[in-house]
Amino acid sequence: GKGDxxxxxxxxxxxxxxASxxxxxxxxxxxxxxxxxPIxxxxxxxxxPSYGVPSPVWLVVDLGAEFWVNRWVVKQMGSVGWTADYNLCDYKLQGCNYYEWEDDDFLHREDHWWDMDSVADNSVNHTDRTLQKPCKTRFVRIYVTKGIRCNPLLASIVDLEVYAADPTSARLTSLSLSAGTxxxxxxxxxxxxxxxxxYASSSITVTATAEDSRATIKVNGTPATSGYPSGQISLEPGSDNLVTVEVTPYVGDPQNYxxxxxxxxxxxxSNLTGFEELNPKFQKDVFIYVVYVPRDISTVRVTPVAEDxxxxxxxxxxNNEEVVPSGAKSSPIEITTGNNKIHIKVNxxxxxxxxxxxxDVYREN
Incomplete structure (x- = not known):
């Protein structure tokens, strides 16, 4: 399959x-x-002098762009008719993505390079190695710590081949939420x-399914399993809730949804005041109340307090309709004998x- x-x-x-x-x-x-x-x-x-202990020698190749390298082949002197004594002993493949090609001082800085694979005590005429996991790099370096067997101070490579894997899918096949569409x-x-x-949805989960089972998924930075709900994601009222689903392919760069x-x-x-006694006592999810007032009361004022x-x-x-700021008193409301309805709408x-x-405000006869 792709990537393999x-x-x-x-x-x-x-x-x-x-080269160094x-x-x-x-x-x-x-x-x-x-x-x-051989030529x-x-x-x-x-x-x-290096007193018999070889200093590292290296060869750098600019691949020209970033690739997901997954195979490298070193063809040695033994592959063009020389004896195996002229094959490299100890060497490794390294990668680097930040490189100043013209800056030779930069070339010698070890902290920019990372190991991708290594060969120790080689004797064969050519090594053909596949990486366990493809590595993204633009530059490759063959870093030789022990050269040819008959003279470890010398390094020799007839031909270096480098191969890359095709990127694999970073796509989802489905994406859904536990609330909302x-x-x-x-x-x-x-x-x-x-x-x-x-508003009742104070948190949600996200279910994301990857096209390629080898891809990994994170929801807002937390790992999630393809095809299963993520952990709960808390939501604030308003529009500032960003949910990022990051799909990292087996080979290639991540894709965000x-x-x-x-x-x-x-x-x-959250409260409703202005009366000696509301029946029942105020609760935000109780929507009908009854109040009794004595016959000498001709007006009332209500103070609605919004949760937001x-x-x-x-x-x-x-006889009247007015917008009342949260926590403020309404204008006086006339009360007559019998039932007086006051409607309070919250948007x-x-x-x-x-x-x-x-x-329902009832005034005594």
Whole structure:
């Protein structure tokens, strides 16, 4: 499948090459020219004197772009008719993505390079190695710590081949929420969505299914299992709830799907005052109340308090309708003998939700 099989193109062929040292005419470019002949090789030497302990020697190739490298082949002197004593002993493949090609000081800095694979005590004529997991790099370096067996101070490579894996899928096949629905049908190449949820949804889960079972998924940075609900994601009222689903493929760069979740603001009152006694006692999810007032009372004023101070509160009676700020008293409301209904409507500051509270005010005869 994709990501397992190397691409068949040698991506190091005829690319720019440099080395820590080389001996004319065996220049670095000869290690990547595709020619298998003793004259067409790179030869490098440890700095002298090194008292028999070889200093590392290296060959760098600029692949020209970032690739997910997963295979490398080093063809040694033994592959062009010399004995195995002329094959490299200890060397490794390294990668680097930040590189100043013209800056030779930069070339010598070890902290920019990381190991991708290594070979120890080699004797064979060519090594053909596949990485356990492809590595993304633009530059590759063959870092030789022990050169050819008959003279470890010398390094020689007839040909270096580098291969890369095709990127695998970073796409989802489905994406859904435990509350609310996406504003458009899910499409694996649509990466931005909006969803609206009611105020009651203080948290949601996201279920994302990856196209490739080897991909990994994170929801807002927390690992999630493909095809199963994520952990709970808390939502604040309003539009500032971004849910990011990051899909990291087996090979390749991550892809983000982003959902902006709009949660309605609160449509509830948190208190209702202005009367000696409400029946029943105020609770935000109780919507009908009864009040008895003595016969000498001709007006009342109600003070509605919204759970969200930005919510719109409208107080409506038989003869009047007014918007009352949260926590403020209404204008005086005339009370006649019998039942007087006061309607209080709360509209969410954000979203379409509303709740209606009713107070039946009875005045004694």
């Amino acid at each position: 099989q190397p691409m068949s193109i040698n991506i190091a062929l005829n690319k720019n090459a440099k 040292r080389y001996i004319e005419p065996y220049v670095p470019s000869k290690a990547v020219d595709g020619v298998l002949a 067409s090789r790179w030869v490098g030497s440890s700095p002298v 996406l504003d458009q049908a899910f499409g694996s190449t649509n990466y931005n969505y909006t969803a609206n949820v009611e 982003v959902i902006r979740v709009n949660r309605d603001g609160s449509p509830y009152l 101070p930005k919510a719109k509160i409208t107080v409506k009676t038989l 969410s500051a954000f979203g379409p939700e509303s709740k209606n509270y009713t107070i």
